[in-house]
Amino acid sequence: LIGMARPEHLTCWNISAGTYPRGASLMSRLRFLIGYAILAPSSHNTQPWRFQIDESGVDVYTDRSRLLEVIDGEGRQLFMSVGGALFNLRAAMRRFGHEPNVEFFPSKRETDLVARVTHGRKIATTIEDVELFDAIPARHTNRQPFDPVPVSFRITDALVRAAHREGAWLMRLHPDERTRAAELIAAADRKQFNDKRFRKELAHWLVSNKSARGDGIPGYSKSYGAPSTATTLLVRTFDIGGRVAEGERDLVNGSPMLAVLGTDRDDERAWLNAGQAMQRALLTACVHGLSASFLNQALELDEFRTEFEDLTGHGQPQLVLRFGYGATARPTPRRPVGEVLGAPEIPYAVASEPKQNVG
Numbered sequence: 001l002i003g004m005a006r007p008e009h010l011t012c013w014n015i016s017a018g019t020y021p022r023g024a025s026l027m028s029r030l031r032f033l034i035g036y037a038i039l040a041p042s043s044h045n046t047q048p049w050r051f052q053i054d055e056s057g058v059d060v061y062t063d064r065s066r067l068l069e070v071i072d073g074e075g076r077q078l079f080m081s082v083g084g085a086l087f088n089l090r091a092a093m094r095r096f097g098h099e100p101n102v103e104f105f106p107s108k109r110e111t112d113l114v115a116r117v118t119h120g121r122k123i124a125t126t127i128e129d130v131e132l133f134d135a136i137p138a139r140h141t142n143r144q145p146f147d148p149v150p151v152s153f154r155i156t157d158a159l160v161r162a163a164h165r166e167g168a169w170l171m172r173l174h175p176d177e178r179t180r181a182a183e184l185i186a187a188a189d190r191k192q193f194n195d196k197r198f199r200k201e202l203a204h205w206l207v208s209n210k211s212a213r214g215d216g217i218p219g220y221s222k223s224y225g226a227p228s229t230a231t232t233l234l235v236r237t238f239d240i241g242g243r244v245a246e247g248e249r250d251l252v253n254g255s256p257m258l259a260v261l262g263t264d265r266d267d268e269r270a271w272l273n274a275g276q277a278m279q280r281a282l283l284t285a286c287v288h289g290l291s292a293s294f295l296n297q298a299l300e301l302d303e304f305r306t307e308f309e310d311l312t313g314h315g316q317p318q319l320v321l322r323f324g325y326g327a328t329a330r331p332t333p334r335r336p337v338g339e340v341l342g343a344p345e346i347p348y349a350v351a352s353e354p355k356q357n358v359g
C-alpha cells in the first residue's frame, strides 16, 4: 500500500459475496449491501449519497452539502453519482436472490430522498447478476492511455444495450466525430482552468496520496503530471489549462472508443437514470475486460454542451466516456458505510425553500 490512500479508506474494496451475513437480520444484510453501493464512481469522488435502513428496505438520499457548485450547479452529476450507487445496491440485492423494488421520489416532504429500495420477492440469480455484482469492486476509473486495440462491435453493442435497459442511450462516436469531440474537450479544459473558481473547487477535491480523507481524488489517480503533494498547489495557483487540454486531446484521439451517454429528458429523474445506465455500462465494460474513464468537462459548460447535442443529434448528452484495454487502475478512497448512514441534515432555511424546478 505504499503511496496509496490511508488503508482504512481502501479496505472497503476487499468485499466479496463470501462475507454476506446470510443468517443475520434483514437490517444487517441491507447494511452489507450498502458496502457495494458506496463503491460507485462519483464526480471528484465527492460521494454525495446517504442511506437510511429500516425493516423493509433502504432509503437513498442525495447529499447536497457535497454539490460541486462550480462545475455542477444544477446537480446533474450529483444525481448521476447517486444513480450509480443505486444501481450497485440493486445489483447486490439481486445477487443475493431478492428483487429490488424501487420507488423514485417517494416523499413530497423529503426532497433529498430520491429512491426507496425494498427487498422484494425471491428471484433466481442469473449469471449476468453474478458477473455485474463481481465487477463492482473490480471497476476503477483508468485515466491512463489505452492500448491501441479496437473494441469489437459485439462489446459496443453490449454497452449500448446496458445503457438502454436503464432508460438512457449510449452512442459510440465515429473517428471524425471523436476528433471534433477532442477539440471541444480541449477547449473546455482551457476555459475551465482559466477560471479561478473552477481551479479552487478542483484543488479542494485533489488529495495527496497519503491523505487521511475518505473522499477526493488521490494524486496517483489524477496527477496532471505533478508529484502528488504538489498537485493541489499547482492546480490552485497556475493556469495549466493549455497543458491539460493537450493531454486530454491526445487521450481522446488515442482512445479505441469514445461514447456519449444521454437521456431524452433533462431533469432529476433522467439524471438518476443516466447514473444507473452509466454504472450498468461501466460494469458491463469491466466484465468484458475493458477500462473506462470520464471526460465530462465539455458538458459542464453550456456552449460546449450544445455542440455535443449537435454532434450526437440524440437528446440530452450527460456523460462522455472513453473505453479501451489498459493496465489495472488503483482504487480510490471511500468513506466507510458507517459515515454515510442516516438522512442528510438540512439547515432549516434550505429545507423550507420551495424546490427549484429544474426540468
Ligand SMILES: Cc1cc2nc3c(=O)[nH]c(=O)nc-3n(C[C@H](O)[C@H](O)[C@H](O)COP(=O)(O)O)c2cc1C
Pocket: 039, 040, 041, 042, 043, 044, 045, 077, 078, 080, 081, 084, 139, 140, 141, 142, 143, 216, 217, 222, 293, 294, 295, 296, 297, 330, 331, 332
Ligand atoms: C458523473 C461523473 C462525472 C465524472 N467526470 C469526470 C471527469 O470529467 N474527469 C475525470 O477525470 N473523472 C471524472 N469522473 C470520475 C471520478 O473522478 C471518479 O469516479 C472518482 O474519483 C472515484 O474513482 P473511481 O471511479 O476509480 O472509483 C466522473 C465521475 C462521475 C460519476
